[in-house]
Amino acid sequence: MAVLVISDTHGSFAAWEKVRKYLTSDIEYILHAGDIYYFGPRNPIPEGYAPGTLASELNSLNIPIICSKGNCDSEVDQMVSNFPLCSPFAFALIYEKKFLITHGDRYSREELLTLAKQWKIDIFITGHTHLAQLERISDVIFLNPGSCALPKNFPGAGIIRRKTIELLNLLDGSLIEKINLSE
Numbered sequence: 001m002a003v004l005v006i007s008d009t010h011g012s013f014a015a016w017e018k019v020r021k022y023l024t025s026d027i028e029y030i031l032h033a034g035d036i037y038y039f040g041p042r043n044p045i046p047e048g049y050a051p052g053t054l055a056s057e058l059n060s061l062n063i064p065i066i067c068s069k070g071n072c073d074s075e076v077d078q079m080v081s082n083f084p085l086c087s088p089f090a091f092a093l094i095y096e097k098k099f100l101i102t103h104g105d106r107y108s109r110e111e112l113l114t115l116a117k118q119w120k121i122d123i124f125i126t127g128h129t130h131l132a133q134l135e136r137i138s139d140v141i142f143l144n145p146g147s148c149a150l151p152k153n154f155p156g157a158g159i160i161r162r163k164t165i166e167l168l169n170l171l172d173g174s175l176i177e178k179i180n181l182s183e
Contacts (some may be wrong), residue, residue: 003029004023004157018171023061069103070157090102100116125158139155
């Protein structure tokens with residue numbers, strides 16, 4: 001079984017089509033770190049911008065979506081989504097691991113690490129920067145899958161299994177980084 005982690009789709013159905021290839025039968029949850037439908041005034045319009053189509057697609061999935069609200073998400077976005085846009089945090093307990101998901105626009109890295117230690121979080125998921133990154137700091141694993149629609153390094157996604165977290169490049173499926181959870 002596995003969890004798919006994405007962020008910053010920014011209404012791009014074209015980006016979602018790249019992600020959809022990873023929705024295999026073993027995906028139990030989708031964790032989304034926000035900025036689902038709108039691209040914001042500082043970003044270009046992403047390729048394949050079709051927020052209504054993306055909303056319909058996400059709503060039709062038979063996979064639970066756990067999502068934090070991003071800085072480009074609004075109340076209207078909640079009205080078209082059949083899953084909650086949690087703000088500023090979404091919590092999950094999956095595979096006996098505590099997950100905290102936030103968009104990443106409100107807190108510094110030091111503040112996030114302090115929150116992770118205070119709340120005994122194992123895996124902290126953020127988005128916002130559009131830079132895909134996977135790293136372990138102290139006892140906390142930080143995953144930013146980057147933006148699948150408007151990436152600054154590569155369009156990324158995370159795959160979390162009971163024993164590993166992988167950061168993948170959506171363009172070619174290549175493994176960028178891998179962390180063992182048992183360490």
